[in-house]
Amino acid sequence: MPTREDRIELLQGTLDLLILRTLRPGPSHGHAIAKAIERSSDAILQVEQGSLYPALHRLLKRGWITAEDGTSENNRRAKFYRLTPLGRKQLAVETSKWETVAAAIARVLHRRERPS
Amino acid sequence: MTHRPDLDDLDREIADHIDAETLDNIAQGMSETDARAAALRKFGNITRVKEDVRDVWIAAWWDHCRQDARDAWRRVRRSPGLAIAVAGTLALGIGLTTAIFSVVNAVLMRPLAYVNPERTVWLSTVDPRDNTEGMLSGFDFADWRAQSTTLARAVAYSFWDATVVASPYTGRWRILSASDGFWAMTGAQPVLGTLPPADREDVLILTHHTFRDRFGSDPHVIGRVITVGGESATIGAVLPEGFAPQLPAWQWRPGVDQIAIDAYRGLRPPAPGQNRRAVQQAPIYLAIGELAAGVSLEQARAELATIHKGIDRGEWAATSVAVTPLRDKVTGEARFALQLLLAAALCVLLITCANVANLLLSRASARQREIALRMSVGGGRLRLVRQLLAESLAFAVLGGLLGIMVAWALVRTIVGALAPSIPRLAETTVDTRVLAFAAALSCVTALVFGLGPALALSRTNALDLLRGSSRTASPRVRVAARASMVLQLALTVVLFSTAGLLLKSVWQMTSYPPTLDPGQVLMVRVEFAGEAYREPAPRTAYVDALLERARQLPGVRQAAVTTDQGSWTVVIKEGQPVPEDRAAHSATVSSVSPGFGPLLGLSLVRGRWLSDNGQRGEVLINEALARQDFPGVDPIGQRLQLPWVDNRLGTIVGVVQDLKYARIDADAEPELFVHYKHTRLFGVTLALRLDGDADAALPTVVKALADIDPTQALFAVNTLEQRLSQSIAPQRFNLVLLATFAVVALVIVVLGIYGVVAYTVSARTQEIGIRVALGAYQRQVVGMIVRQAMSSVALGLAAGLVLSALAARLVATLLYDVAPTDAPTLAAVTALLAAIAVAASTVPALKAAVVDPTIALRAD
Numbered sequence: 014m015p016t017r018e019d020r021i022e023l024l025q026g027t028l029d030l031l032i033l034r035t036l037r038p039g040p041s042h043g044h045a046i047a048k049a050i051e052r053s054s055d056a057i058l059q060v061e062q063g064s065l066y067p068a069l070h071r072l073l074k075r076g077w078i079t080a081e082d083g084t085s086e087n088n089r090r091a092k093f094y095r096l097t098p099l100g101r102k103q104l105a106v107e108t109s110k111w112e113t114v115a116a117a118i119a120r121v122l123h124r125r126e127r128p129s
Numbered sequence: 130m131t132h133r134p135d136l137d138d139l140d141r142e143i144a145d146h147i148d149a150e151t152l153d154n155i156a157q158g159m160s161e162t163d164a165r166a167a168a169l170r171k172f173g174n175i176t177r178v179k180e181d182v183r184d185v186w187i188a189a190w191w192d193h194c195r196q197d198a199r200d201a202w203r204r205v206r207r208s209p210g211l212a213i214a215v216a217g218t219l220a221l222g223i224g225l226t227t228a229i230f231s232v233v234n235a236v237l238m239r240p241l242a243y244v245n246p247e248r249t250v251w252l253s254t255v256d257p258r259d260n261t262e263g264m265l266s267g268f269d270f271a272d273w274r275a276q277s278t279t280l281a282r283a284v285a286y287s288f289w290d291a292t293v294v295a296s297p298y299t300g301r302w303r304i305l306s307a308s309d310g311f312w313a314m315t316g317a318q319p320v321l322g323t324l325p326p327a328d329r330e331d332v333l334i335l336t337h338h339t340f341r342d343r344f345g346s347d348p349h350v351i352g353r354v355i356t357v358g359g360e361s362a363t364i365g366a367v368l369p370e371g372f373a374p375q376l377p378a379w380q381w382r383p384g385v386d387q388i389a390i391d392a393y394r395g396l397r398p399p400a401p402g403q404n405r406r407a408v409q410q411a412p413i414y415l416a417i418g419e420l421a422a423g424v425s426l427e428q429a430r431a432e433l434a435t436i437h438k439g440i441d442r443g444e445w446a447a448t449s450v451a452v453t454p455l456r457d458k459v460t461g462e463a464r465f466a467l468q469l470l471l472a473a474a475l476c477v478l479l480i481t482c483a484n485v486a487n488l489l490l491s492r493a494s495a496r497q498r499e500i501a502l503r504m505s506v507g508g509g510r511l512r513l514v515r516q517l518l519a520e521s522l523a524f525a526v527l528g529g530l531l532g533i534m535v536a537w538a539l540v541r542t543i544v545g546a547l548a549p550s551i552p553r554l555a556e557t558t559v560d561t562r563v564l565a566f567a568a569a570l571s572c573v574t575a576l577v578f579g580l581g582p583a584l585a586l587s588r589t590n591a592l593d594l595l596r597g598s599s600r601t602a603s604p605r606v607r608v609a610a611r612a613s614m615v616l617q618l619a620l621t622v623v624l625f626s627t628a629g630l631l632l633k634s635v636w637q638m639t640s641y642p643p644t645l646d647p648g649q650v651l652m653v654r655v656e657f658a659g660e661a662y663r664e665p666a667p668r669t670a671y672v673d674a675l676l677e678r679a680r681q682l683p684g685v686r687q688a689a690v691t692t693d694q695g696s697w698t699v700v701i702k703e704g705q706p707v708p709e710d711r712a713a714h715s716a717t718v719s720s721v722s723p724g725f726g727p728l729l730g731l732s733l734v735r736g737r738w739l740s741d742n743g744q745r746g747e748v749l750i751n752e753a754l755a756r757q758d759f760p761g762v763d764p765i766g767q768r769l770q771l772p773w774v775d776n777r778l779g780t781i782v783g784v785v786q787d788l789k790y791a792r793i794d795a796d797a798e799p800e801l802f803v804h805y806k807h808t809r810l811f812g813v814t815l816a817l818r819l820d821g822d823a824d825a826a827l828p829t830v831v832k833a834l835a836d837i838d839p840t841q842a843l844f845a846v847n848t849l850e851q852r853l854s855q856s857i858a859p860q861r862f863n864l865v866l867l868a869t870f871a872v873v874a875l876v877i878v879v880l881g882i883y884g885v886v887a888y889t890v891s892a893r894t895q896e897i898g899i900r901v902a903l904g905a906y907q908r909q910v911v912g913m914i915v916r917q918a919m920s921s922v923a924l925g926l927a928a929g930l931v932l933s934a935l936a937a938r939l940v941a942t943l944l945y946d947v948a949p950t951d952a953p954t955l956a957a958v959t960a961l962l963a964a965i966a967v968a969a970s971t972v973p974a975l976k977a978a979v980v981d982p983t984i985a986l987r988a989d
Contacts, residue, residue: 043142044149062146063173066139067181074185085149092142 197519219528222481224535267412275401291358322366359659521579529571622929645730650849656812736783754799
């Protein structure tokens with residue numbers, strides 16, 4: 014398990030992107046989303062789980078996801094979030110944006126190691 | 130944009146989340162307590178999360194609103210001239226409407242001053258033949274009260290004007306006598322003393338103003354013995370300030386209830402079940418009642434009708450019962466006039482809105498570029514409209530605040546100047562309901578005047594505008610400006626023609642015989658009181674003395690007395706039976722001194738006046754009576770049965786012309802005059818015709834007359850002019866307010882026409898410059914602009930005339946001797962407004978025509 018220092022605090026926009034990505038395979042509820050983000054990043058990206066909810070509502074408001082009532086895996090009533098077509102499009106846009114930025118940063122970092 | 134979901138679910142969702150995390154932790158081998166603590170830690174601050182979620186939804190619209198408000202306020206402040214014009218115009222419209230609403234609120238909406246106002250009813254008898262209100266006999270009242278179960282209470286009352294001597298003070302008081310139940314119905318709690326039993330007629334309960342003004346608020350006044358109407362009475366209690374239950378007066382003595390009551394006392398109605406055949410006289414009352422809980426008006430009506438039918442009234446006229454909600458009785462007549470005034474005020478407000486919309490439109494053309502720019506970079510239309518509306522709202526709030534001040538001032542003026550003309554008007558104040566109304570009105574106004582310009586602007590075609598000149602207004606904006614001008618003018622025509630019709634009515638009402646100057650006639654009333662005047666002889670002697678003394682006074686040209694339509698009779702001709710339809714053959718009877726007719730400037734139509742020495746049996750009738758009972762017959766020499774003495778006949782000696790001196794808004798009533806020496810007098814009105822202004826001579830005259838017998842108070846002293854104008858006070862009230870509205874509307878419209886023309890001219894500066902440069906005469910340019918404005922003016926006037934015709938039909942009942950489609954009035958109004966409209970459009974046209982073409986052409 015990574016130590017506390019290794020965990021990276023998420024920027025707001027990044028969390029939104031991660032949520033969208035997590036929902037791509039299908040609808041999910043709050044706790045499951047938090048777990049999925051943790052799991053798929055090998056617990057390096059640590060969400061303070063509460064902050065997930067304002068982010069979900071931000072996405073709801075923009076119309077990128079919708080919420081509906083459903084039953085969770087352990088048979089409890091839960092709110093399921095689902096990606097909308099608009100959200101799916103947004104995910105593509107954000108992903109490519111993120112990749113561009115990440116690549117740019119990588120290039121910048123890489124250039125410092127080159128001999129001048 | 131998505132709608133805000135139900136945030137109540139959030140609590141459950143968070144709880145579920147933490148439960149799930151706890152279960153996960155337990156599965157990893159933690160103890161239950163540790164597992165929950167870890168889950169909570171991992172979740173973070175729950176309150177904060179909830180706040181953040183809420184903020185996601187609230188922040189946006191709240192931020193937008195605040196931003197809009199800030200923007201709007203900044204814009205308003207940036208153009209103070211426009212702000213003053215808009216807020217000032219709005220203040221007038223909102224102020225007028227709010228003031229009239231305050232009156233409506235007080236007169237029609239506020240509950241009556243009774244414990245159960247909705248269950249308080251007016252009890253009266255109705256003459257079934259002509260549906261007029263009859264007199265209520267004390268015996269009938271007693272039987273109703275004894276037998277009714279639908280009425281929880283029934284209270285008889287009557288007004289009594291008595292001379293009060295509380296030495297050194299002597300004066301005339303209006304005293305209200307009320308039977309048992311009155312204090313319970315009004316919920317009165319005295320501030321001093323205790324309320325006496327209702328059958329004590331010799332204990333007075335003072336109103337607060339009497340206590341303060343007559344007795345200097347001296348608490349020792351309780352128990353003091355004073356003389357009231359010649360008999361002694363004790364002061365028992367003092368009522369709180371503002372105690373003023375609404376008590377209607379007799380229909381045949383209108384306005385009696387407009388005089389403030391000085392004191393109350395008990396009233397002992399006769400015992401129920403009296404044999405009507407055995408009595409000669411019945412006390413006459415007015416009555417109110419309180420329906421028992423859960424009883425409907427219809428039930429009470431049915432029950433009282435049955436009771437009333439069961440009464441054997443012998444010789445007394447057959448009547449039926451009327452049970453009316455007291456509210457309808459008190460303000461029924463004023464209701465229509467007030468609704469009319471409210472409609473007129475709303476007209477002014479609509480004009481105001483149209484005008485402000487115009488102002489905003491003309492300025493908006495300057496902003497079209499900004500708006501086009503914003504829209505071309507993706508500004509939302511909805512957001513834009515909202516922003517423009519926020520700006521309107523800012524103006525409306527300013528206008529509303531000023532308007533409340535205007536309303537407050539107006540209410541004070543109206544109440545001060547016109548209080549006696551409408552029942553309950555004196556109760557008018559600016560209360561919270563009025564303030565709420567003003568606030569709501571401001572918001573609605575903002576929507577009305579803001580929406581048009583906002584929509585017109587938001588349809589701006591961005592590309593066209595950015596390419597073109599900012600001075601070229603879009604056709605949509607120009608059409609909107611024109612339309613609003615037409616609307617304003619049309620409404621102004623309606624206001625003016627209605628005011629004109631009312632003015633003409635009042636004019637007709639106040640046209641006196643040419644020989645009469647009502648400002649020179651002074652009238653004084655005396656009603657006999659006290660032991661010394663029990664018999665007819667001293668009364669007649671007093672009147673003789675009064676006349677003689679009056680004639681000797683310097684400056685008095687003529688003096689006469691009248692009992693002022695003191696009684697009423699059925700006209701029975703000699704040798705003929707009592708007419709079947711009594712109401713159609715009735716007349717009011719006045720006992721007069723022979724000089725009364727000549728004093729009022731009346732002329733004889735036939736025959737002669739009553740003789741000076743007062744020969745018995747002489748009768749003078751007026752034209753209305755001659756028309757009613759002697760159609761096609763010479764009435765002179767005809768003999769009538771005199772009403773107050775059985776089987777005595779009187780001979781008609783003359784016919785005098787009609788005069789409306791009591792209520793000039795009604796047709797002249799048939800009248801019969803006899804000499805005062807042959808009737809039993811209860812009181813007389815002395816009329817004096819003076820050489821000069823009656824007002825000036827008043828104090829000396831009254832002083833000299835009072836010296837004849839200081840125990841007889843002289844009251845209701847006023848000039849005939851004042852009396853006449855009081856009798857048409859409601860009409861004057863309507864007229865004054867409507868005329869005010871019309872003038873305000875006119876001012877606004879003149880500004881509006883000026884504004885629209887000035888704006889059109891400014892939008893066409895280049896074109897005008899070209900015309901001038903090409904050699905057009907100034908006269909031609911002015912003519913062109915005015916002609917174009919006139920097309921809207923003509924349309925407005927025409928529409929206004931059509932609307933006026935409709936409105937006039939509504940106000941027909943308020944008119945007197947004037948047809949609703951009175952051509953001279955309508956023509957005069959149209960001509961006046963057309964002239965003013967031409968003037969208002971000529972000024973900016975003249976300004977435009979003197980423009981220097983080089984400057985005009987350079988203008989952007």
